[in-house]
Amino acid sequence: MRLIGDLLRLSASDLMRFKGCRHATALDLRLIEVGDLKPDEDGPEAELLQKQGDDHELAFLDRLKADGHSVIEIPKDKISLEESVRLTLEAMRTGPDIIYQGALLDGAWGGYSDFLERVERPSDLGAWSYEVVDTKLKRKPDPKHVLQLCLYSDLIEKVQGVAPEAAHLQLGDGSRFTVRLSEVSAYARHARRMLEVFLMERPETRSEPVSACTLCRWSSHCAEQWEADDSLALVAGISRSQRQRLEAVGITTMAALAVSKDRVPKMAAETQRKLVSQAQLQSARRAGGPPAFELRNTEPGKGFGLLPAPDDGDVFYDIEGDPYFPGGLEYLHGVWYREKNEWAFRAFWAHTREDEGRSVADLLTFLVEHMRRHPNAHVYHYANYEIAALRRLTAQHRTCEAAVDQLQRERRFVDLFKVVSGGMIASEKGYSIKDLEAFYMKKRAGDVATAGSSVVFYEEWRHTGEQRLLDEIHDYNRTDCISTQLLRDWLVRDVRPTGMAWPVLGEVPEGGSLSNIEAEDEEIRVLRAKLQPVRERLGDQVADLLLDLSQFHKREDKPAYWAIFDRLAQESEELLDDLECIQGLEAVSEPVQVTKQSFERTYRFPQQETKLRAGKSPCLKPAAMPEDVNLRSIDHDTNTLVLRRSTAKGPLPDRLDLLPPRPLRNNVLKDAIAAVTEEIIANTGRVPAIEDILTRSRPRFRGRFAVPWCDFRGRPVRRNKPCNRCNGRFYAGNPGTAGERQNVC
Ligand code: SF4
Numbered sequence: 070m071r072l073i074g075d076l077l078r079l080s081a082s083d084l085m086r087f088k089g090c091r092h093a094t095a096l097d098l099r100l101i102e103v104g105d106l107k108p109d110e111d112g113p114e115a116e117l118l119q120k121q122g123d124d125h126e127l128a129f130l131d132r133l134k135a136d137g138h139s140v141i142e143i144p145k146d147k148i149s150l151e152e153s154v155r156l157t158l159e160a161m162r163t164g165p166d167i168i169y170q171g172a173l174l175d176g177a178w179g180g181y182s183d184f185l186e187r188v189e190r191p192s193d194l195g196a197w198s199y200e201v202v203d204t205k206l207k208r209k210p211d212p213k214h215v216l217q218l219c220l221y222s223d224l225i226e227k228v229q230g231v232a233p234e235a236a237h238l239q240l241g242d243g244s245r246f247t248v249r250l251s252e253v254s255a256y257a258r259h260a261r262r263m264l265e266v267f268l269m270e271r272p273e274t275r276s277e278p279v280s281a282c283t284l285c286r287w288s289s290h291c292a293e294q295w296e297a298d299d300s301l302a303l304v305a306g307i308s309r310s311q312r313q314r315l316e317a318v319g320i321t322t323m324a325a326l327a328v329s330k331d332r333v334p335k336m337a338a339e340t341q342r343k344l345v346s347q348a349q350l351q352s353a354r355r356a357g358g359p360p361a362f363e364l365r366n367t368e369p370g371k372g373f374g375l376l377p378a379p380d381d382g383d384v385f386y387d388i389e390g391d392p393y394f395p396g397g398l399e400y401l402h403g404v405w406y407r408e409k410n411e412w413a414f415r416a417f418w419a420h421t422r423e424d425e426g427r428s429v430a431d432l433l434t435f436l437v438e439h440m441r442r443h444p445n446a447h448v449y450h451y452a453n454y455e456i457a458a459l460r461r462l463t464a465q466h467r468t469c470e471a472a473v474d475q476l477q478r479e480r481r482f483v484d485l486f487k488v489v490s491g492g493m494i495a496s497e498k499g500y501s502i503k504d505l506e507a508f509y510m511k512k513r514a515g516d517v518a519t520a521g522s523s524v525v526f527y528e529e530w531r532h533t534g535e536q537r538l539l540d541e542i543h544d545y546n547r548t549d550c551i552s553t554q555l556l557r558d559w560l561v562r563d564v565r566p567t568g569m570a571w572p573v574l575g576e577v578p579e580g581g582s583l584s585n586i587e588a589e590d591e592e593i594r595v596l597r598a599k600l601q602p603v604r605e606r607l608g609d610q611v612a613d614l615l616l617d618l619s620q621f622h623k624r625e626d627k628p629a630y631w632a633i634f635d636r637l638a639q640e641s642e643e644l645l646d647d648l649e650c651i652q653g654l655e656a657v658s659e660p661v662q663v664t665k666q667s668f669e670r671t672y673r674f675p676q677q678e679t680k681l682r683a684g685k686s687p688c689l690k691p692a693a694m695p696e697d698v699n700l701r702s703i704d705h706d707t708n709t710l711v712l713r714r715s716t717a718k719g720p721l722p723d724r725l726d727l728l729p730p731r732p733l734r735n736n737v738l739k740d741a742i743a744a745v746t747e748e749i750i751a752n753t754g755r756v757p758a759i760e761d762i763l764t765r766s767r768p769r770f771r772g773r774f775a776v777p778w779c780d781f782r783g784r785p786v787r788r789n790k791p792c793n794r795c796n797g798r799f800y801a802g803n804p805g806t807a808g809e810r811q812n813v814c
Pocket residue numbers: 089090091092093096275276277278279281282285286287288289291
């Protein structure tokens with residue numbers, strides 16, 4: 070945002086910041102109009118982000134040049150935006166393949182697009198026009214990037230007289246994400262209009278913690294403001310909706326919350342109790358008191374109900390990742406464990422994409438062997454990053470997927486964050502492991518003090534190769550693992566309710582713990598061997614594709630099951646804002662027998678948005694393993710619903726939450742893929758259409774013209790005899806275009 074005379078000049082960054090936090094826009098405005106505030110200077114991580122972004126952009130530019138594209142670069146330094154705009158227009162009229170850093174301006178909006186790419190679509194420029202390409206370091210596009218693409222696309226429409234059809238993001242992993250502008254432009258224009266109205270009307274804003282705070286240049290300013298106001302934003306673990314409910318009844322400070330007694334409407338009693346205790350403990354600590362904690366109510370599957378009995382074979386695990394490596398890299402897995410009565414640390418490093426697959430395979434081989442030797446041991450970590458990374462890495466590198474699945478089924482991974490947040494209330498300002506260290510270890514030494522600085526060190530090592538930097542990261546990761554062990558020991562020794570029974574987590578297969586991993590791997594190995602004739606006849610790509618397809622549905626089901634397991638271990642209150650769930654059900658009737666084998670029960674639930682509909686079979690919480698129930702009806706006016714369950718499954722509890730359903734049964738599809746794969750292996754010639762698809766060959770039509778088979782609603786038409794070669798297994802077409810599907814064998 071810049072002030073040019075009396076006019077504000079707005080850019081895509083202003084729009085993205087506004088979408089992230091309106092208060093940030095208000096502060097930006099105050100900076101340029103009044104100038105009495107000072108934003109934070111860029112820290113090392115922000116500088117690194119900027120540098121890596123620039124490198125990614127330049128690498129893409131080099132690649133375009135190396136591929137022989139004609140490129141015009143628009144100078145940016147030491148000339149005005151208006152002059153760059155003039156040069157860009159000149160370049161667009163010349164028609165090169167690529168314009169680098171094209172400048173665009175229309176009214177208040179302007180900026181520099183990374184790349185304009187020529188497409189052969191006529192415009193006022195000639196037989197060509199341009200589309201926007203922006204480079205982003207991330208692996209996945211962010212919705213706010215779309216706002217940027219739309220802005221630049223609307224600006225080039227003004228120049229070339231034709232709206233571009235698409236715009237593109239060139240992502241950090243080398244992939245390209247294309248946006249169809251007709252689907253998103255209206256939203257982007259509305260967002261710009263909102264910012265313009267905001268700047269005209271200047272409504273009151275205030276700092277509210279949001280995800281954008283992490284990289285915001287006003288974070289110190291807002292943190293000071295929260296301290297000065299004794300803001301509710303300082304209460305550890307409080308959500309935005311909880312703050313709003315408290316403020317609605319006049320509780321606006323931590324001190325007021327600490328002494329509040331009246332019930333807060335639309336807030337569960339347990340939630341309110343927790344927030345009041347949190348405020349009391351934190352207020353005492355801020356006043357100079359020692360670290361203190363309180364226990365929360367114990368419930369199965371929550372807090373200390375997730376903490377298993379300690380075992381000599383327990384492993385403490387932490388991971389370091391570098392989001393600035395192209396496409397991201399998990400470069401270090403560290404484990405801390407006891408070997409022959411001595412504590413040992415082992416590091417699994419990866420400095421390339423190939424190394425990443427090998428190191429995760431080495432780690433899982435180590436964990437499986439170790440867990441087999443210690444059948445009652447667990448792998449402790451803090452927060453969800455480690456498990457999310459293991460799931461992603463094993464799927465991405467197609468390695469040790471069965472091992473990760475089975476370790477999860479046996480609930481060998483223990484997230485101590487869930488134990489802490491569900492089991493106790495701590496006096497510290499947050500629930501990161503570094504916050505909790507005040508209870509059980511001395512202040513850390515060493516230059517690498519946070520995950521952010523470990524990334525900066527790692528990036529520096531990538532450029533300098535200095536071993537000292539890797540050694541620092543090694544020590545930092547080792548300390549994190551040790552901290553996890555000390556936290557677990559402290560929880561067991563000093564915090565866990567005395568006399569509480571140890572929970573039994575997870576299911577062990579009949580053959581014993583982790584006994585089925587090899588069977589799953591063996592299944593893949595056998596199929597790979599069976600596909601050898603296909604490899605020789607149709608090529609590696611087809612054989613690998615069939616191998617992948619054989620695992621497709623299993624792989625597709627996993628995220629759905631993970632989503633259920635993750636929510637089973639979550640706090641009930643956290644599910645209130647989760648659209649996949651219904652939180653806080655309370656029975657309002659006794660169970661009523663409705664058939665010989667089933668009964669129904671009516672529940673009331675708090676006001677909330679949900680995607681769950683009548684007829685679905687959501688899973689229940691609390692439960693150790695996913696168990697479903699039939700959602701017969703739901704009434705959003707009275708906030709009541711009716712659940713039906715078979716009598717054999719036992720009674721429904723008085724209080725529960727509904728979680729997403731299990732994935733749909735897909736055995737028929739899996740069997741169909743297996744059957745087709747067998748046909749191709751045996752080379753029976755009965756599935757030529759599928760072979761054509763797999764080998765990317767042109768479809769072979771029966772006769773000169775396609776034979777109509779059935780209409781697009783599946784109703785048979787006159788000549789509806791299925792092809793005798795594929796026996797009707799395969800047909801394709803574009804429903805609705807010609808009004809017919811066509812047999813393509
Ligand atoms: S620190 Fe957070 S609340 Fe403050 S301006 Fe930035 S994004 Fe908004």
